[in-house]
Amino acid sequence: MKINLKKFRGILIIILLFFIIYFLQINFFSWFTIRGIMPNVFVIFALFLGLFAGKKLGGICGLIFGIILDILIGESIGFTGIFLALIGLLGEYFDKNFSKDSRVTIILMTIGATVIFEVCMYVVKIVRFHTQIEILAFIITLLVEVIYNVLLVIILYPAMKKLGYYIENLFKHKKLLTRYF
Amino acid sequence: MKNKTSVIGITITIIILIIIVVVSNLGTSQMQTFQTVVSKLFMPFQNGYVYIKNKITGNEQQISDISLLKNENSSLREENSKLKEQVRELEILKSENNTLKEYVNLKNKYADYNTVPANVIERSYSNYDKIIIINVGKNDGIDEDMPVISESGLVGRVLSVTDSTAKVQTIIDTASTVSATISTSEESILLKGTLSDNKKLRATSIPVETSILQGDEVVTSGFGGIFPKGILIGTISEVVNTKNELDRYANVNPATDFSKLETVLVITQQ
Numbered sequence: 001m002k003i004n005l006k007k008f009r010g011i012l013i014i015i016l017l018f019f020i021i022y023f024l025q026i027n028f029f030s031w032f033t034i035r036g037i038m039p040n041v042f043v044i045f046a047l048f049l050g051l052f053a054g055k056k057l058g059g060i061c062g063l064i065f066g067i068i069l070d071i072l073i074g075e076s077i078g079f080t081g082i083f084l085a086l087i088g089l090l091g092e093y094f095d096k097n098f099s100k101d102s103r104v105t106i107i108l109m110t111i112g113a114t115v116i117f118e119v120c121m122y123v124v125k126i127v128r129f130h131t132q133i134e135i136l137a138f139i140i141t142l143l144v145e146v147i148y149n150v151l152l153v154i155i156l157y158p159a160m161k162k163l164g165y166y167i168e169n170l171f172k173h174k175k176l177l178t179r180y181f
Numbered sequence: 182m183k184n185k186t187s188v189i190g191i192t193i194t195i196i197i198l199i200i201i202v203v204v205s206n207l208g209t210s211q212m213q214t215f216q217t218v219v220s221k222l223f224m225p226f227q228n229g230y231v232y233i234k235n236k237i238t239g240n241e242q243q244i245s246d247i248s249l250l251k252n253e254n255s256s257l258r259e260e261n262s263k264l265k266e267q268v269r270e271l272e273i274l275k276s277e278n279n280t281l282k283e284y285v286n287l288k289n290k291y292a293d294y295n296t297v298p299a300n301v302i303e304r305s306y307s308n309y310d311k312i313i314i315i316n317v318g319k320n321d322g323i324d325e326d327m328p329v330i331s332e333s334g335l336v337g338r339v340l341s342v343t344d345s346t347a348k349v350q351t352i353i354d355t356a357s358t359v360s361a362t363i364s365t366s367e368e369s370i371l372l373k374g375t376l377s378d379n380k381k382l383r384a385t386s387i388p389v390e391t392s393i394l395q396g397d398e399v400v401t402s403g404f405g406g407i408f409p410k411g412i413l414i415g416t417i418s419e420v421v422n423t424k425n426e427l428d429r430y431a432n433v434n435p436a437t438d439f440s441k442l443e444t445v446l447v448i449t450q451q
Contacts, residue, residue: 034201034202036379037308040306073306118309121307122309125309125310125355128356136377138376148198151198155191155195
């Protein structure tokens, strides 16, 4: 059986990244907040995977990582997985239609992904748990979260781009020539 | 050149982010720390200015023996580092003592129930959930829907368990509903978590004839079969009257400070 070492290395990097992001989100961003509001680094991560590793890997990783998060600390199992997978799929759609070499488009993608993910999660919460609808409070929280995510993307953009192209080379290197030339 | 600009941009963004986070979380007590930091930054300049001013006006004091002062300074530094070490050791002992005291106080307070003490090991990563993970599970006799309390009052209920951990839905979670009574009446009301202020609960379904006042204590009603009767939930902080009396609600300050929650008790048998 031929093992593709390059892809194996890529998957190891993605798993390692997930662990780093998990511990950052749980331990660091739980106190490094803007008036008690945390960023959602998992959304950025799923978008990043979709953009650079493609919709297949972005979707699958989003689903698996989301389910792990649900098992570890979620209220119900499955929804985080579904919506992170959706963000992973959206990543490739964004990649095909917009340039990921521009900081502005990455920022706009982050805004879109965060809004889509959190709105979906909130709707599920309302439907599943009959939570009281608080539109204004939700919008304010979401707005601060979006700003926080954007600030993180601005800071992490060079590292994201470098690591992203490295991962893209591992998973999508055959497609590069036909896409850009 | 482009790289340099990019680095400057990132640095500025990091600084802005840190400033936003720090300023948004500052309380009045922390403002004093901020003032101290600012004063420390500016004091050397102020001292320099005073020194020059004294020189000009002839008010300076002669320092007769600089080497003597230097020796004294180094011995004081040594003494200071030893004292700091002792303080650190005492701090560790104090923290251990506090945790043990909390356990004992909790056990005594809820002596009527069979309880299992636990520590909070993780908190929810989402802004819309208020879930905590505690370090006890099936192996310690924990099961789903068991009530969780703290020294101050009600915390929540066990949502799910593994062998060594349990997921607890706190009462401030927006999906949580607790049946409660106001200490001054026997009428039952419903308490829900709110998104607008995660340090408050909203009391709804208040019967029209029930008189409710700021400062009234709210305790569990015992209805619903999860929480035992009489556990303190919090106090009424504000009563909001609406045109339709049926829609009036009250804000409740939870007795438990969820941001500092470290030790809890799981009631295994009521």
